[in-house]
């Protein structure tokens with residue numbers, strides 16, 4: 470499987486042109502920035518490994534991507550998490566359902582101590598531990614390939630400098646993208662936690678304070694993965710105008726922040742589509758449940 474050379478689309482919105490790097494189209498099963506972050510493991514032989522270990526949320530895009538990786542590699546996959554609700558386990562939609570179909574072993578950690586539990590975990594030579602969200606140096610390998618594709622596009626189109634916008638969870642993709650593209654300006658927003666949390670994530674990635682950091686356009690308004698009608702209207706409108714389907718967790722916050730900051734960005738803008746569409750069914754169910762009147766009308 471070769472996960473590269475995703476197309477770049479264009480659309481105009483509110484008088485501004487947006488380029489979109491369509492990493493959602495990399496591969497049906499493994500796409501978005503999760504495919505970039507896992508490319509290292511996909512493209513390198515790791516003969517001693519027979520078990521993949523990771524941890525985090527039970528509806529995360531990374532969970533599904535890791536289960537696809539394990540399937541391709543013929544590895545056992547153990548995932549440490551908090552106990553999901555019974556309805557989440559019984560559901561046939563979304564990332565958790567697809568992950569369970571892939572044969573993932575969920576291991577429940579009680580008492581809100583997942584991070585501590587993992588920090589105490591001893592792995593052996595046959596086990597590969599990938600940290601939550603792929604927050605580790607191996608992720609840089611695939612993100613460098615993404616950067617290379619962006620550079621090639623700029624050379625071909627004669628674009629000297631871009632503003633590149635990408636939503637952040639752990640911030641791993643934004644950080645390595647900025648390291649790989651020093652002459653471009655990477656913008657991001659904190660979809661998970663505060664802007665300060667994002668700075669801490671970057672520090673923990675390589676501890677060097679002098680690095681060229683992405684520019685954070687801060688999000689203080691929206692909580693992670695919380696349905697919000699204002700955000701839904703923004704992303705729904707963009708979906709229609711662009712003819713591109715965006716995800717319902719990261720992209721609504723990211724587009725909202727980006728549109729509110731357009732006057733600060735003079736360079737041509739490229740938005741990185743990070744995939745995540747497999748999570749849309751479960752998010753849509755939550756929207757319908759929380760806002761029945763609104764969705765009855767449209």
Ligand SMILES: *Cc1c(COP(=O)(O)O)cnc(C)c1O
Pocket residue numbers: 501502503530531602636637638639640641642643716719720743744745
């Ligand atoms: C994981 C994810 C992100 C955030 O990626 P990080 O490297 O953790 O910052 C953004 N958008 C989508 C759709 C994702 O799945």
